[in-house]
Amino acid sequence: MIPYAHEPLTDFSTDNNQNAFLEGLEKVKKELGRHYPLIIGGERITTEDKIVSINPANKEEIIGYVSKANQQLAEQAMQIADVTFKTWRKVKASVRADILFRAAAIVRRRKHEFSALLVLEAGKSWVEADADTAEAIDFMEYYGRQMLQLKDGAQVKSRPNEYNRYDYIPLGIGIVIPPWNFPFAIMAGTTVAALVTGNTVLLKPASTTPIIAAKFVEVLEEAGLPKGVLNYVPGSGGEIGDYLVDHPKTRFVSFTGSRDVGQRIYERASKVQEGQIWLKRVIAEMGGKDTIVVDKESDLELAARSIVASAFGFCGQKCSACSRAVVVKDVYDDVLNRVIQLTKELTVGDPTKKETYMGPVVDQNAFDKIMSYIEVGKKEGQLVAGGEGDDSKGYFIQPTVVSDLEPTSRLMQEEIFGPVVGFTKAKDFNEAIDIANNTQYGLTGAVITNNRMHLEQAREDFHVGNLYFNRGCTGAIVGYQPFGGFNMSGTDSKAGGPEYLLLHMQGKTTVEAL
Structure with missing residues (x-):
């Protein structure tokens, strides 16, 4: 098992680290104005309708153009996620965890590049961007290790002539809706928690910071994530957000954002749609004062x-x-x-x-x-x-x-x-x-x-x-101070804590008479 070590923050007082970060900024600047497609079932899909990502420090500078999903494409992603779940859920937990460890290593090698993108797309300072990227790495490694601990289920007692097991199995299709303020750390953490537990995911990134999410999906592909397990579907909350939350095939929604939107999701997810045979689970972090x-x-x-x-x-x-x-x-x-x-x-x-x-x-x-x-x-x-x-x-x-x-x-x-x-x-x-x-x-x-x-x-x-x-x-x-709050701050899901992955799974008891 990979030993736990919190990803260190970069010391920007040294010339080497300063120069490395400046190189990251130069690399990202060379890619400004690129077009980023949807990714559904591994297929790149370009649409006419775009989200335009703008540098908040310089309104004239366009970071990139991101294809926008409509309901038809959202439905296509749902169907692919549904089919892919049948195979992904049977992939060994250790294999799923290994993908997270590989992805963390890729990000670590390109750390300043990702942080530089956070500076340009989200307006973060060097220090804040560096911490965001470090936290993304921490989430991947922590959840990978947590899955290795949970893969054999929990111990229950057996009786004479009877063998009992308690296993954790994945839920199904998850809709992941991350925020713009930690566009790498929270986006990556909520996504990989759902993936490593055996679920398939539709990722709808924040419309102000969709490019960091597109880059992360590419990292997971490079790390070996099979096609269709993670589908990248940027789009407006009104057009596809509600559609995906309401969908009868949606098994859970993982949301981080404002109280108003969180309440709306919680309410919509509670309604049982025609053809829906479960109660949807909502994992929500909704802000604070x-x-x-x-x-x-x-x-x-x-x-x-x-x-x-x-x-x-x-x-x-x-x-x-x-x-x-x-x-x-x-x-x-x-x-x-x-x-x-x-x-x-x-x-x-x-x-x-x-x-x-x-x-x-x-x-x-x-x-x-x-x-x-x-x-x-x-x-x-x-x-x-x-x-x-x-x-x-x-x-x-x-x-x-x-x-x-x-x-x-x-x-x-x-x-x-x-x-x-x-x-x-x-x-x-x-x-x-x-x-x-x-x-x-x-x-x-x-x-x-x-x-x-x-x-x-x-x-x-x-x-x-x-x-x-x-x-x-x-x-x-991550791993030191599990994070989540009470009252209208959400469901107290405690991201980066020992119980977080369990929210993406369900317990199954099997009893064998001997």
């Missing part, structure tokens, strides 16, 4: 740095991002003032440059939505840092801090998904935990305190799926 709580007995410099890193990494476009700081009144002003200082030091600009901390937000819709929330924040609290946006060339927004907000204000309740953090004052630690819990979400949170009893109180009472002590609330590592 994540809080860092700062106690009066804490390292205030650590608190400020944790808030800034968690709020503004990748422009706050993470479901785990800190969008709320709840600070006990005794240290509120000190923490806020230090956060303002640190925020004003951040560099915003062209993500192809190594020194850029924050690139653009993903598109015009995101820019408009975030800027409208900043206007709301000006009315609800005090704008103390940032607040400016410029969409003349790309979609750039300055990291923004809004202080003195009411816990029930819109800025403290609604998911903004941008570089905006709101500050609220709590009279004591008990109230801080109450405020942290007052949202419909429950994904991540953090507590900065040197009071052991307060840490234990938070462990029991701070209701989130991933809770961090004395560090930021982003950056879960």
Whole structure:
């Protein structure tokens, strides 16, 4: 079995690594404007209707053109996935795992190339793109190893003259709908989890970042994945997304994205269609409104740095991002003032440059939505840092801090998904935990305190799926910090954890009388 080693992040302080990354950028730039076909049953299909992938840092630059599936092509992919499932489900689990290990090795060799594509297609900084690619590698290797552990099922007892077995078998056809904000890591993780467990997949990538998905499908082909096991079907949610979720042959849907879309999928998947003989399973991760709580007995410099890193990494476009700081009144002003200082030091600009901390937000819709929330924040609290946006060339927004907000204000309740953090004052630690819990979400949170009893109180009472002590609330590592949240943050599926693959399988008991 491949030993577990978390894929290391690249040290960009060395000239060798800087030059290697610049070479990756040059390689990707030479491929700008390419056309990418659908892949159904291994066949390349080009359509007239295209998704145009645009560089969010430079609206004039087209990354590529991606053929768009319609319902007819989606149906073709369903039929092929249905036929292919009959053979793929019988391929040994060890063989399926080996494909993941080979794919991980291919990506590792081309790591900077994939990260460079993330810089151009998603607007990620070097560091954020590198972490995204590393996480994709981690997912492939972790799920491959997990499948080797699960391939023989679970132990059950047998009785005299009776032999019992409990095996895991695949579900069937899965629809994988990944997000644009981790267009490699989450897209790869959700896809290979479904594949390694013996299911066939229709992958509908995010329309803002479809090319990284196309490149990944090519990697899996190179690694030996048989034709028809994975079908690449980009397209609009309205035209093919609903169609695939509703389809009677769909056995499960794996979705990561907004709460509104997740609720819609959950509702549609619950309806039994004509000819459907199962209840569809939904694996959903639907966002958050994540809080860092700062106690009066804490390292205030650590608190400020944790808030800034968690709020503004990748422009706050993470479901785990800190969008709320709840600070006990005794240290509120000190923490806020230090956060303002640190925020004003951040560099915003062209993500192809190594020194850029924050690139653009993903598109015009995101820019408009975030800027409208900043206007709301000006009315609800005090704008103390940032607040400016410029969409003349790309979609750039300055990291923004809004202080003195009411816990029930819109800025403290609604998911903004941008570089905006709101500050609220709590009279004591008990109230801080109450405020942290007052949202419909429950994904991540953090507590900065040197009071052991307060840490234990938070462990029991701070209701989130991933809770961090004395560090930021982003950056879960595959295999170390299984990731998924409570309430409207989704089905708490815990990606990168020991139980995740089981969501893609079902248990079968066989009893033999001897």
